[in-house]
Amino acid sequence: MTQDELKQLVAREALKHVVEDSVVGVGSGSTVNLFIDALAGIKGRIEGAVAASEASAERLKRHGIRVFELNSVDEIPVYVDGADEITEHLHMIKGGGGALTREKIVAAVAQKFVCICDASKFVPVLGRFPLPVEVIPMARSYVGRALLRLGGQPVLREDFKTDNGNLILDCHGLSIADPPALEAELNNLAGVVTNGLFARRSADVLLLGSEQGVRTQKRGG
Numbered sequence: 001m002t003q004d005e006l007k008q009l010v011a012r013e014a015l016k017h018v019v020e021d022s023v024v025g026v027g028s029g030s031t032v033n034l035f036i037d038a039l040a041g042i043k044g045r046i047e048g049a050v051a052a053s054e055a056s057a058e059r060l061k062r063h064g065i066r067v068f069e070l071n072s073v074d075e076i077p078v079y080v081d082g083a084d085e086i087t088e089h090l091h092m093i094k095g096g097g098g099a100l101t102r103e104k105i106v107a108a109v110a111q112k113f114v115c116i117c118d119a120s121k122f123v124p125v126l127g128r129f130p131l132p133v134e135v136i137p138m139a140r141s142y143v144g145r146a147l148l149r150l151g152g153q154p155v156l157r158e159d160f161k162t163d164n165g166n167l168i169l170d171c172h173g174l175s176i177a178d179p180p181a182l183e184a185e186l187n188n189l190a191g192v193v194t195n196g197l198f199a200r201r202s203a204d205v206l207l208l209g210s211e212q213g214v215r216t217q218k219r220g221g
Contacts, residue, residue: 006118006209011035013207013214017114019077020045023068025106026060027081028053028099031116035080036060050076052106053099054163070106079110083117083203084129084196090115090203090219091179095132095196098162104194107201115203119210126179130155130170132196137167139191146189147171150182166193 001009011034018024018039026036026049036056039049040063048066050073051057057067081103083092092115094100107113131152135143140156147154152171160168176182179199186195206217 001211003118003120007031007034007116009214010116010118010207010209011038014080014114014116015039015042017078017080017112017205018042018046021047022077023047023073023075024049025076025079025081025110026051026056027079027103027106028056029082029097031082031118032056032080033059035116036063036065039063040065050106052081052103053097055097056099070109073109076106076110078112078114079107080114080116081107083115083121083198085123085126086115086117086121086203086206087123087126087179088217090206090217091126091197091199092203093126093129093131093196094198095134095168096129098132098134098157098160098168100132100196101134101162101164101166101194104198104201107198112205113201113203114205114207116207117209119208122208126176126197127174130172131174131176132157133169133171133186134162134164134166134193134195135169136191136193140167140169143189143191144169150174150185164193
């Protein structure tokens, strides 16, 4: 199967986790786009969705799915999103598309986080994929120097601003042995909005697409 076919598999499998008559949290990225397309087929059975990016919100609206602002929603039973890398502990690097802050906020609200991705994203140790760090523009140089001291090689994402109007530093060369600790350390740097480590709030369920079909793994399982 092609990578796109594997993404289709996990996108459809994620529908089984959607709670009827509720608001679904929706992330961003290519696999999530396929989930949104699949979600359109059951849109009459959900109340609507909260989107973690402007692009996802627009795709949901094009399918006629009602999009809610997060501040108007009391609870999100399930949040579905992809990952750029994920380990057996369901720690992730996210933010290749630049929506990491909003993704992290929606994931924090959700009762269950379902990660959908193909087997190429499953890794023993995080860090081969550059770690995105969203920064307030005036803090770019300061945060860059701090990342260098941590052993990383920060690169400004050219001609890019997040939906929040901020910059992204993509940090190369990190081997991340303790994702929760590094996540906290980076978030404590003045000027960092957040970083792309999703370890302190990891996924609860991983749906991993492979040649053998969809493998389901639960946190701690």
